[in-house]
Amino acid sequence: MEAPDPESNEIRATDPAVPAAHGAGATRRGHQLRRLLRRVLAGAGSCAVLLLCGLAFAILCNNYSLRQMSRVQFDGRVNQAIEASTKWMTEHDEIFANPSLMFMVTDMASLSGDPRLRQITERYLHSKFVNNPGDPFSAVWARIIDRHAPVPVFDLTWIPAGDSAETLWDAYAVAPDRVLISSAQRASMFSATKFYWGKRQHQLLALDMYRYYNGDSGDLRDSINQLAEKVARDAHFDFRVNDAYPQRSAFVLGADRPDLIRARWIERLLDYQHADGSWSYCWYGWCRGIAEFGTQESNAGHTTVQAAWALYMLKYRFPLWARQHFE
Numbered sequence: 151m152e153a154p155d156p157e158s159n160e161i162r163a164t165d166p167a168v169p170a171a172h173g174a175g176a177t178r179r180g181h182q183l184r185r186l187l188r189r190v191l192a193g194a195g196s197c198a199v200l201l202l203c204g205l206a207f208a209i210l211c212n213n214y215s216l217r218q219m220s221r222v223q224f225d226g227r228v229n230q231a232i233e234a235s236t237k238w239m240t241e242h243d244e245i246f247a248n249p250s251l252m253f254m255v256t257d258m259a260s261l262s263g264d265p266r267l268r269q270i271t272e273r274y275l276h277s278k279f280v281n282n283p284g285d286p287f288s289a290v291w292a293r294i295i296d297r298h299a300p301v302p303v304f305d306l307t308w309i310p311a312g313d314s315a316e317t318l319w320d321a322y323a324v325a326p327d328r329v330l331i332s333s334a335q336r337a338s339m340f341s342a343t344k345f346y347w348g349k350r351q352h353q354l355l356a357l358d359m360y361r362y363y364n365g366d367s368g369d370l371r372d373s374i375n376q377l378a379e380k381v382a383r384d385a386h387f388d389f390r391v392n393d394a395y396p397q398r399s400a401f402v403l404g405a406d407r408p409d410l411i412r413a414r415w416i417e418r419l420l421d422y423q424h425a426d427g428s429w430s431y432c433w434y435g436w437c438r439g440i441a442e443f444g445t446q447e448s449n450a451g452h453t454t455v456q457a458a459w460a461l462y463m464l465k466y467r468f469p470l471w472a473r474q475h476f477e
Contacts, residue, residue: 212389214412221476227420228472234427240266245451246279249291249320253359254400254459256294261466271295288380293324297363301328311335317423319356322362340369342376348394351381351401358404374405380412391422392433393449396457403460408468413475416464419457429453 259267282288311334321329354377385398412446431449
């Protein structure tokens with residue numbers, strides 16, 4: 151067997167070309183990684199710029215019209231939308247399951263005197279959702295239609311005042327002498343700073359309802375005005391015409407603040423009504439929540455009644471608004 155050549159081992163160990171080759175390869179890999187990182191960052195930056203430009207454009211389109219319709223056109227479209235949505239509501243008794251919606255229908259009937267809406271409220275009074283023996287609390291909702299309807303006393307002071315309590319607040323709003331809540335719960339209901347986004351909108355509706363059935367006061371008016379201004383501020387930025395879109399306009403108008411409503415919001419509302427008179431719960435699959443996606447067409451009644459209520463108020467309660475915004 152031939153012995154290893156010590157000179158060749160020494161040459162391999164001391165040859166400067168060997169580490170130089172390895173160093174050059176590492177340097178090339180480092181340059182490649184840095185170039186890749188720069189491309190990724192440049193692409194991400196471009197995407198971020200495009201996203202911001204898209205959002206800015208969407209917000210502008212949500213608040214400003216490139217070409218505004220005339221007053222005659224606006225009145226005609228509002229009348230058509232009201233007629234179509236009223237016909238839709240007469241054919242969909244599933245709206246009875248939501249007392250808040252029935253308050254809106256009641257107000258629409260009072261504003262317009264439309265016998266079809268009065269028939270809806272009469273059917274509601276005799277439905278399983280009012281004075282149901284299996285659900286004693288349902289007796290409260292008769293007060294939505296009849297302010298003098300007999301209602302037993304419900305002591306609900308034990309319910310903690312934590313998160314928003316929409317159903318409890320609505321019940322207290324229509325029958326504060328029969329639905330008893332804690333002082334802490336009432337403070338939450340009337341707070342102008344405690345809730346945000348969608349919860350604030352439902353809080354505003356509860357206060358709208360409270361004033362509708364019990365009259366106004368200075369403190370109540372201050373809370374409603376502050377909430378309405380915050381809800382209208384949100385409406386400037388949320389361009390998605392989903393369930394929350396007509397809700398904001400309707401609840402702000404219910405707060406007697408038509409001055410906060412932009413003409414463009416109502417134009418877009420009219421644009422998204424379906425041929426059958428309804429409105430979709432989601433906007434191209436994007437629903438109320440920021441990360442909520444789906445269709446939920448079964449919830450069309452919720453969106454439709456709110457949109458119809460906004461249009462009824464503009465036509466009958468605030469007719470001056472259209473004259474101020476359309477020529």
